[in-house]
Amino acid sequence: MSAWIVGAALVTATVPAGVANAGSGPSAQSSTLSVQPLAGALAAPLSAGEQSALLSAAEAGAARTAAALQLDARETLKPRSVLKDADGTVHTRYDRTFAGLPVLGGDLVVHTAPDGSIKGVDKAARGPVAVASTTPAKSAEAVKSFSIGRAEAAGAKEAKADSVRSVVWAAGGTPVLAWETVVGGFQPDGTPNELHVITDATTGAKLFERQAIEAGTGTGQFNGEVTIGTTKSGSGWTMTDAARGNHTTSDLNGGTSGTGALFTDADDVWGNGKQSDRQTAGVDAAFGAQATWDYYKNVHGRTGIKGDGVGATSRVHYGNGYVNAFWDDSCFCMTYGDGAGNNNPLTSLDVAAHEMTHGVTSATAGLEYSDESGGLNEATSDIMSAAVEFYVNSPADPGDYLVGEKINVRGDGKPLRYMDKPSKDGLSANSWYPGLGSLNVHYSSGPANHWFYLASEGSGAKVVNGVSYDSPTADNVPVTPIGRDAAANIWYRALTTYMTSTTDYAGARTATLKAAADLYGMNSTTYLNTANAWAGVAVGSRITPGVTVVNPGTRYTVVNKAASLQIQASSTNPGALSYAATGLPAGLSINASTGLISGTPTKLGTRSVTIKVTDKTGAGSTAAFTLNVVTKITTFENTDDVQIPDVRPAAYSDITVSGLSGNAPKTLKVGVDIKHTYRGDLAIDLVAPDGTTYRLKDEDVMDPAHDVITTYTVNASGRVANGTWRLKVQDLDVGYRGYIDSWKLTF
Known part of the structure; x- marks a missing residue:
């Protein structure tokens, strides 16, 4: 084979069958749906100098920004x-x-x-x-x-x-x-x-x-006959990719530390496609790195892991019989083991894309690698790994929605994870549920992986690149796809622009909807189906075209006292909304323009009220609720069960108080009935409508008893009585589970 030498050479490297070319442009395997993003929301290309100037300006204005955000005087932004x-x-x-x-x-x-x-x-x-x-x-x-x-x-x-x-x-x-x-x-x-x-x-x-x-783990299969970036050095060549930030690939030779020996070669023809040649694993690692670089740069405008144009390091032949691969921020390096018996290096394309995406996540949202944020971290790597596979369009490894489909770690020939139906691996969750964060992060990633598949391809049975899929939905309602490219664009923008270190599944939905609005327009078809794909994994509700009215639930008001209730509604169509109501008690009426129910009820009783909201196109929707007119309100209760996640994420249960005047009393009674197998793990707070938090119970690791069934007294006299009060419960240690059975407020 020959090599074409122009500065940093593109070289031909021999590996087993198949031909692929990273950086060949948008994938020929991309979904048939193609929705173009709005130009203004696309990333502006920034040179290293421009990026440095923006960071310097942010540093200089950090104090002003902190003041504008009303942060504590002792806080500093960096x-x-x-x-x-x-x-x-x-x-x-x-x-x-x-x-x-x-x-x-x-x-x-x-x-x-x-x-x-x-x-x-x-x-x-x-x-x-x-x-x-x-x-x-x-x-x-x-x-x-x-x-x-x-x-x-x-x-x-x-x-x-x-x-x-x-x-x-x-x-x-x-x-x-x-x-x-x-x-x-x-x-x-x-x-x-x-x-x-x-x-x-x-x-x-x-x-x-x-x-x-x-x-994580990958397929370990080779990529076929590929070109990789190398650099002339003296009379030979090194596996240094000058076109991609001087990314280097080195041989650890069984070591577990250091950078290893940079691969060198006399004739710029690398590897023989067999395990016996140590360069072969290096070729696959270098190809995976360049394909990942090219995808992020050509599709998302991101140059390098950190976006600063600096290449990372790939290290192969780590340890002895090491069946894994990993990304490490501290060395800014990707490391591959040789597999069981040192016979199957884990240097495949999806391994590289998955693990190096951990570096992108670290440089952007920094999603904590635990609980729900950890599941989202893992899902991000699975999602972008799939996007890279489809982008490269390699006959040796066609794009799919399977994770680790060829590595056969379990010896059963099956993938590690399935994006269309995550539960097929026996451990992952198809949909979100309270307590999901207690799973290993590779399995709590399931709902986000499932979202990506539903958003890309939709629900139901289909065949993509020869692989059969059949994706269910949590609510048994079909999901219409937005297309793989749009789904990946939305996830990337959400990750880099809106997610933070503590983002959970609800936050991920919010972030992706913001991204969808930026890229494709608020209430566009793409926006609506982004939300509906989340509903398909039990995160949030569906958004249907037209008007949506928020049901206010059962309400109480006191006879002969002024009352008000704001009806919340929205429409996917532009223009003002019109409100109407039937069944209101005597003395109350609704403002047709604002949706505010107000007045003074004059008669005791229980009424069934129906609200109808109409938009400018004539589309409308209704909501029915019960309104009780009583002589006095003293106790409000929520009897709905709420699961308490194991370790850190808070569980919330809400009570909406209405019909009272003035502030809450000095002796507000908070009755709680919490079922839990180790109550010492629990911290319990009452959150007032204005956000003020009252600690009811601290964590006490020395209290192993079950359940918290008691009444607390809170001096809430400085807070308005009416509004939504929240019971916040956190399980601060691992291993025990429980739920909020019921709770009540007595004024």
Whole structure:
């Protein structure tokens, strides 16, 4: 074979059958649906100098931005990355500190209009991040020992505390002073260990932990006869891709640290397609890296993992019999094992795209690798891996919605994961449910993977590239696809522009709908079907063309006292809405233009009220609810069961109070009935309509009893009685489960 030498050469490398060409443009395998995004929302190409200038401007204006966002005077914003749309909108992602301490879960994205005004902000922590004291009660040495114990309990080898620092932990709800310990060594399968353990600096209790080395498995098949970027060096060549940020590929030769030996060759013809030639694995790794680079650059306008034009490093032949591959931010490198018996390197295209996308996620949203955000992190890598496969269009590995379909780790010849119906792997969830975050992140990724398939191809039976799929929906209602390209565009923009480190499934739906509105228009067909694909995995409701009316539920009001109720409605069509009501009690009426029900009811009784809302096109919708006119209201109750997720994500149950005058009493009674197998894990709060939080119960790891069935008394006299009150329950440790059975407020 010959090589064509022009500067950094494109070389021909021999591997088993099939031909592929990364960077050949939009995939010939792309979905038949093709919806063009709005030009103004596309990424503006930024040179390294332009990106640096934007970051410098953000740094210089950080104090003004913090003031505009009304942050605490002790908080400081530190710009981490910046994106710019073609219409001039700038999206700046910030980390923040409090009194000089890093705030974990405090990241935010500020969206700035071309005139410099703030259009909006997306925050990982919705409330203030202040803590009462920055002086820890527990010592660094004490938490080091605890954290090493956590790693050893998980089977870590040579566990040691590489670092410990004082932080503010804001990702779990109420911010607390904490220690973050990073434990090194190796995981049980030989993967490097980088376990981050967050402990309460006052009590020493574990708040959170995550594994920073994000590992997974791939197909391990070769890519056929491909071209890779190499560079002339002296009389030979090195596997350095100068066209892609000087990405290098090296041979670890069984080692588990360092960069290894950069692959070199005398004639610029690499590998022989067989395991016996160590270069073969390097060819596949280099090809996977360049294909991933080309996809992100040519489709999304992103140059390199961090978007800064800098290439990463690929390391092959890691360890001995290592059946895995992983991305590591600390070395900015992708690492591949040789598989069982060192006979099957995991250097396939989908492995590269999956693992290197972990680097993209880290450089953008930074989704925490645990709970629901961890599932979204894994799903992001699966989603973009599928997009890369379809983009490359390789006969050796056609695009599909299967994950690890050829690696055969289990020995049964089946894929690791299925995007059309995730439960087919026996472990993943098809749809969202309370407590999903307690699953391993590779399995809690299921609903997001399922969303991507439904959005790309729709529900029901079909064949794509010779693979048969049959995708169900959670509500048994069909989903109309938006097309694979649109689904990938929406996910990428949501990840890079709107998601934060703590984004959960509800937040992912919100982020993708914002992205769909940006790219394809608010209430466009693409926007509506983006939402309907989420409804297909039990995240949010469907949006149907026309008018939607929010049912206000059962309401109470007091006879002969002024009352008001705002009806909420929207339409996918432009123009004003018209409101009408039948069945209202005497003395109440509805404003036809605003939907406000107001007046003074004059007669006791229970009425069935029907609201009808019509838009300018004549489309309309109705909602029926019960309105009780009573002499006095004292007790409000919610008897709906609400599952409590295991570890960190809060469960909420709402009670809407109406018909009262003035503020709540000093002796507001909060009766709770919570079924749980270890009540010491629970922290319980009452949240007033204005957002004020009253702590009812703290976590107490020494209380192993079951259930919380009691009544708390709260001085809520400073808060208005009417409005939506929330019971917030968090399970702060792993292993025990429960639910909110019922709760009530007595005024």
